[in-house]
Amino acid sequence: xxxxxxxxxxxxxxxxxxxxxxxxxxxxxxxxxxxxxxxxxxxxxxxxxxxxxxxxxxxxxxxxxxxxxxxxxxxxxxxxxxxxxxxxxxxxxxxxxxxxxxxxxxxxxxxxxxxxxxxxxxxxxxxxxxxxxxxxxxxxxxxxxxxxxxxxxxxxxxxxxxxxxxxxxxxxxxxxxxxxxxxxxxxxxxxxxxxxxxxxxxxxxxxxxxxxxxxxxxxxxxxxxxxxxxxxxxxxxxxxxxxxxxxxxxxxxxxxxxxxxxxxxxxxxxxxxxxxxxxxxxxxxxxxxxxxxxxxxxxxxxxxxxxxxxxxxx
Amino acid sequence: xxxxxxxxxxxxxxxxxxxxxxxxxxxxxxxxxxxxxxxxxxxxxxxxxxxxxxxxxxxxxxxxxxxxxxxxxxxxxxxxxxxxxxxxxxxxxxxxxxxxxxxxxxxxxxxxxxxxxxxxxxxxxxxxxxxxxxxxxxxxxxxxxxxxxxxxxxxxxxxxxxxxxxxxxxxxxxxxxxxxxxxxxxxxxxxxxxx
Amino acid sequence: xxxxxxxxxxxxxxxxxxxxxxxxxxxxxxxxxxxxxxxxxxxxxxxxxxxxxxxxxxxxxxxxxxxxxxxxxxxxxxxxxxxxxxxxxxxxxxxxxxxxxxxxxxxxxxxxxxxxxxxxxxxxxxxxxxxxxxxxxxxxxxxxxxxxxxxxxxxxxxxxxxxxxxxxxxxxxxxxxxxxxxxxxxxxxxxxxxxxxxxxxxxxxxxxxxxxxxxxxxxxxxxxxxxxxxxxxxxxxxxxxxxxxxxxxxxxxxxxxxxxxxxxxxxxxxxxxxxxxxxxxxxxxxxxxxxxxxxxxxxxxxxxxxxxxxxxxxxxxxxxxxxxxxxxxxxxxxxxxxxxxxxxxxxxxxxxxxxxxxxxxxxxxxxxxxxxxxxxxxxxxxxxxxxxxxxxxxxxxxxxxxxxx
Numbered sequence: 001x002x003x004x005x006x007x008x009x010x011x012x013x014x015x016x017x018x019x020x021x022x023x024x025x026x027x028x029x030x031x032x033x034x035x036x037x038x039x040x041x042x043x044x045x046x047x048x049x050x051x052x053x054x055x056x057x058x059x060x061x062x063x064x065x066x067x068x069x070x071x072x073x074x075x076x077x078x079x080x081x082x083x084x085x086x087x088x089x090x091x092x093x094x095x096x097x098x099x100x101x102x103x104x105x106x107x108x109x110x111x112x113x114x115x116x117x118x119x120x121x122x123x124x125x126x127x128x129x130x131x132x133x134x135x136x137x138x139x140x141x142x143x144x145x146x147x148x149x150x151x152x153x154x155x156x157x158x159x160x161x162x163x164x165x166x167x168x169x170x171x172x173x174x175x176x177x178x179x180x181x182x183x184x185x186x187x188x189x190x191x192x193x194x195x196x197x198x199x200x201x202x203x204x205x206x207x208x209x210x211x212x213x214x215x216x217x218x219x220x221x222x223x224x225x226x227x228x229x230x231x232x233x234x235x236x237x238x239x240x241x242x243x244x245x246x247x248x249x250x251x252x253x254x255x256x257x258x259x260x261x262x263x264x265x266x267x268x269x270x271x272x273x274x275x276x277x278x279x280x281x282x283x284x285x286x287x288x289x290x291x292x293x294x295x296x297x298x299x300x301x302x303x304x305x306x307x308x309x310x311x312x313x314x
Numbered sequence: 315x316x317x318x319x320x321x322x323x324x325x326x327x328x329x330x331x332x333x334x335x336x337x338x339x340x341x342x343x344x345x346x347x348x349x350x351x352x353x354x355x356x357x358x359x360x361x362x363x364x365x366x367x368x369x370x371x372x373x374x375x376x377x378x379x380x381x382x383x384x385x386x387x388x389x390x391x392x393x394x395x396x397x398x399x400x401x402x403x404x405x406x407x408x409x410x411x412x413x414x415x416x417x418x419x420x421x422x423x424x425x426x427x428x429x430x431x432x433x434x435x436x437x438x439x440x441x442x443x444x445x446x447x448x449x450x451x452x453x454x455x456x457x458x459x460x461x462x463x464x465x466x467x468x469x470x471x472x473x474x475x476x477x478x479x480x481x482x483x484x485x486x487x488x489x490x491x492x493x494x495x496x497x498x499x500x501x502x503x504x505x506x507x508x509x
Numbered sequence: 510x511x512x513x514x515x516x517x518x519x520x521x522x523x524x525x526x527x528x529x530x531x532x533x534x535x536x537x538x539x540x541x542x543x544x545x546x547x548x549x550x551x552x553x554x555x556x557x558x559x560x561x562x563x564x565x566x567x568x569x570x571x572x573x574x575x576x577x578x579x580x581x582x583x584x585x586x587x588x589x590x591x592x593x594x595x596x597x598x599x600x601x602x603x604x605x606x607x608x609x610x611x612x613x614x615x616x617x618x619x620x621x622x623x624x625x626x627x628x629x630x631x632x633x634x635x636x637x638x639x640x641x642x643x644x645x646x647x648x649x650x651x652x653x654x655x656x657x658x659x660x661x662x663x664x665x666x667x668x669x670x671x672x673x674x675x676x677x678x679x680x681x682x683x684x685x686x687x688x689x690x691x692x693x694x695x696x697x698x699x700x701x702x703x704x705x706x707x708x709x710x711x712x713x714x715x716x717x718x719x720x721x722x723x724x725x726x727x728x729x730x731x732x733x734x735x736x737x738x739x740x741x742x743x744x745x746x747x748x749x750x751x752x753x754x755x756x757x758x759x760x761x762x763x764x765x766x767x768x769x770x771x772x773x774x775x776x777x778x779x780x781x782x783x784x785x786x787x788x789x790x791x792x793x794x795x796x797x798x799x800x801x802x803x804x805x806x807x808x809x810x811x812x813x814x815x816x817x818x819x820x821x822x823x824x825x826x827x828x829x830x831x832x833x834x835x836x837x838x839x840x841x842x843x844x845x846x847x848x849x850x851x852x853x854x855x856x857x858x859x860x861x862x863x864x865x866x867x868x869x870x871x872x873x874x875x876x877x878x879x880x881x882x883x884x885x886x887x888x889x890x891x892x893x894x895x896x897x898x899x900x901x902x903x904x905x906x907x908x909x910x911x912x913x914x
Contacts, residue, residue: 093378115315119702144374145476146339147363149701165703166363170483208379208490256338357664357694364701414766415690415744464637465706466692 006108006157015045017060018070025063031056031178050076050105068170079109079159085152087165090262091202092173092255093210096123097136099166100152110156119146144169158269173259175211176200178234178251183270190243193217193270196235197251200262213254220246220269231256246271328383331493334436335486341429342482348422349475354417356468373480378487386488387441391448393481394434400474401427407467421471430478435484440492487497513601514540516549519577521595521619521910528584528635530621532595536578538571545571545600550612552665553595557674562593571601571774587634590649591623591673625651625677631828633697633707642687642711643740648704649679650697657696662711678862684713687742712742715749718790721801721900724898725779725911727837731807733764733775733788741794743895749794753777764790784808784841811893815845815902818871819887823911825882829909832873833889835901847874848874849903852885863894881914 007013017026026043028035032190035058039046047054055077060070061156082105089096097112098114116137125135141278153162178197195215210232216225219242228237241247250264318380353360368371373392375381405423408416438448462470519533531889536547549567554560580618584593596615603610633650640646650658654676660667661680668680678697685693692708699705716738723733734754741749751762751764764775773788782805791800815832823830829876831848844866851857872891879885888906892899 141374141376142378143480143487144479145372145473146366146374149703166361170480208487209492210490214409256340257486355689356691357689357697362704363701366717411746412690413745413748463706464692465633465696468691468694468708469704469706478820480894 004075005159005268005297006075006077008158009051009076009078010049013045013047013050013246015047015058015060015072015074016070017043017045020060020069026069027063027066028059029059030054036177040277040279045239047074052076055107070144073270075157077156077158078104078106080110080154080156080161082161082163083112084161085150085155087148087150087167087172088174088212089169089259090176090200091204092175092259093142095136095138096172097128098150098152099131099134100154101133102154106156106158108156110154113153113155115151115153117149117151118144122147123199131304138209139169144167161191169258170258172253174261175253175255175262177197178213178253179263180248181227181251181265181268183247183249184275185270186237187273190272190274191239191241191243193238193247193249193272194235195238195249195268195270197265198234198292200253203253210256211253214254215249216252217241217249218266219247223244241272243272244274265283327378327440328438328493330436330443331489334433334440334489335493337429337433337436337484338482338489341426342479342486343428344422344429345475345479345482348419348426349479350470351419351422352471355416356471357470358468362472363471364469364473364476367470367477369396370400370470370474370477371481373477373484378484380490381488383492384444385442386491387437388449390481390485390488391434391437391441394430394437395451395483397430397474397478398427398434402432403469404474406462407471411464411483426478447448470492500503510611510819511601511603512611512614513599513604513742514601515591516597516616517612518595518597520617521621523588523593527696528586528588530582530588530595532580532582532591532597532619534616534704536569536571536576536599538573539575541571541573541601541603542605543571543573545604547571547596548600548602549578550578550600551582551595551597552615553584554618555584555590555673559594565624575660576685578841580863584592585645586647586649586679589624589630589634590647590651590679591625591677593621593623593634594618603632617666619909622676623651623674625674629770630676631705633705635707635709636709637692637708639710639712639743640685642685642713642742644685644711646682646685646708646709647679648682648695648709649673649677651677652697652699652705654700656703659700662696662698664693664695667822670685682709685709687711687713690744696866710747710795712745712747712794712796713739713792715741715792715799717799718751718792718801721739721786721788721790721803723777723786723803723805725807725837725903726812726814728807728811728841729838730777730784731779731810732775733777733790733803734772735790735801737792741795741796743794747795751775751789752793754789754791756789757785779807806896808893809896810898811839811842812899813837813839813844813891813901814895816872816891816904819889819904821907823875823889824912827879827913828875828877829879829885829911830873830875831887831889832871832910833904834869835872835891836869838868840868843894844872844891845897846872846889846891847873847900848876849874849888850879850885852883854879879911881911884908884910 014069020043022042025041028045030039055075058072058074059068059206061067082139083100083102085098085100087096087098114125114135123137125137127135142264147166149166151162151164153196177200179200181191181197183195187196200212203211213230215228215230215236217238218225247270248267250267253262401423405420405427408420408423441448516534516538519535545568546650550564551562551567553562555562565736569578596618598615599613630651633648650661655899658670658678661670661682663682670678670680672678688709688711692710694706694708696704696706715724719738721733721735723731727732749870750775752761753764754761755777756793758780762777764773764774766773786805789800792798814836818834820832822831822835845863848860849857850860860876862888863870886906886908889904890901892901
């Protein structure tokens, strides 16, 4: 007979060669190669303190006839640790999603079960096809003071663990970062930059559930950010930029009344407008004019999408 | 809501709504500050779940986005009238139990009571604008339950303030719905849509 | 062996407010000769398991009459927490009986059922009580059958639970420290949304009122003030209340806290024909009481109000008549008043004058040796001339210019 056998890393494993007697002559193989007889005790296979590399197919053949008497797939792994669970509403007031992961791999299949209870009411958590470890819940009630209780249980062949989150409806509201952030110099204004952005597309009803924004900007030559909070509108003009210095700009969003700030948006770069160089006298001037006219006015780069890695607070 | 609005009525409503939204926002931040003080002074556990408290208007609502403007105003008004009574009871209770020991908490309670009264009046104005008029005040709102031990009264106070904080959020949302140009139609998002 | 009749408990009465059981039984003395010694063994049992809590021996002397005996016992936990049981047996020292003597059988058990036997008995006990700092207090949480207590906390601390019955568990708080103004919460959590709780106020009995002082400003009202001493730590309706009684007149007044300055004050109406007052100031709060006493001769405790309505008359260039009014009835004493005269030349003189006291009247003094055509500032204060106690406050300063020579 053949089946799957799960064992914990470091465990001692004993395999019996099916119905063969203890002292019967047998041969044990793993993944097609013989196993040293030192691991045998009569017809039993003894594996001490197994490790991950010892996962594999183990077969036992009767001595002379090479008749396959027993086969198992040994899977060495770990019981699940307490899973990390996070719930968040980035599309308030539609609903919220919960996602989870295991702090350390188990190397064997795990099965997750999530229960969401609001007061005494069990709510359905609709699993997303992708990513697998996520599901979302639709708010049936708004403005409730009753807490939500989410319990995630993870089970595998070697053990079981669970974690529970209890939270208020308002506490998990966290929009996605603002999108389409654009920063432009303002012609003839060496100290201004015009920044505009859009509400995150995942936010369903900005009119009834308006967002407020937090803008941070700094010249690349400095580490200290400057901040400005904007309670409405999706644009802002920076008026105190250092002339000629390239700026990095990010925006975050928050529901006007509840919840927490989003992560920072993707960073954009821009340099304030700078004056064209003056016309010089005599020959130099003439040459200058010629060259000026041939090179078309190159506006400073308006947007240079920073790599996506620019994360809030890093 | 009322028949087709005259431009001035629309402007007046929008003005009342935006002032109401600001009042609700201020009230909410004051209630949250009061909640922190109340929890600390009453020795309560901030994370404690409090069961639904009898006689306290629950802010929780289903199919919120499908409510009509009038329904929103009437439910808000009924709630804030009740909160006015509940806060007055809490203030009286606080004086009886603590006397001068915690005048700060008393002042904070009185300040929120004032804002709740002002907000109720504001809602009545909005309803008057609808030429519908605010419903008359029934009796003095929920009587303080007969025999409540001190701890139950502390929890009740916590429940009142928590619901009031949620109502302040709901009211701001309701008023934003009312201020929408496409007023009356529950144009707001319907919950049927999934992400 | 001589075995007395089994005694019969007449009544077992609980006083829940003091957690005290009162036991009454008959000593059946009528069937015995006069003067025999009787010993009564009383056993208190508790909990579902009827554990013995205490056992005492009560002694009495038989008097050939059936006497109803009474005995009190105060439990270390609220009687509501769980059922309490009492049984009693007797031993009569019948001297005439030479054979062996033995205890009677135990009486039928009497029970005071706890709230854990009642359908709607859930809750926490004691309910909202007040104890002295350092007390040991037992709290119990009574819940429905099948429910389980997750934890019991006193303030912020989780306490080990003592099981009393299937519906009741207790915690024991030792040496309770002072609570804050709103009391210490004692919480019994049964589930996420269900908990019972009570509040314990831990404070001090009132301190003996200090610096008790009584005086009159007008012979109409006597005002007594004092320092409360160590704060009791109790507030609102549990705060220390003060009352003032006067032995001779037998009158009693309650006192209040002066809203303006938080000073504690008591106002006692002057009795027409009474000069000596024997005051007792009692302080009491739910934990205890204390008192101070003071005997005064009112005429030696005069502290007039500041003189008012200063006016001037007279046309002489070197003297002036100064008039002032004092609110009060001073007919029983002489007044001593001090008039402070100052003029622009930083010259300042004080002029003392004494006069018989009047009833809510105006007083006058002649001030001489002034310089003509000179602006002077005047102010006045008064006190009792006979036995000085305290000066009044100064009056407002008033100006007067003498006429030209």
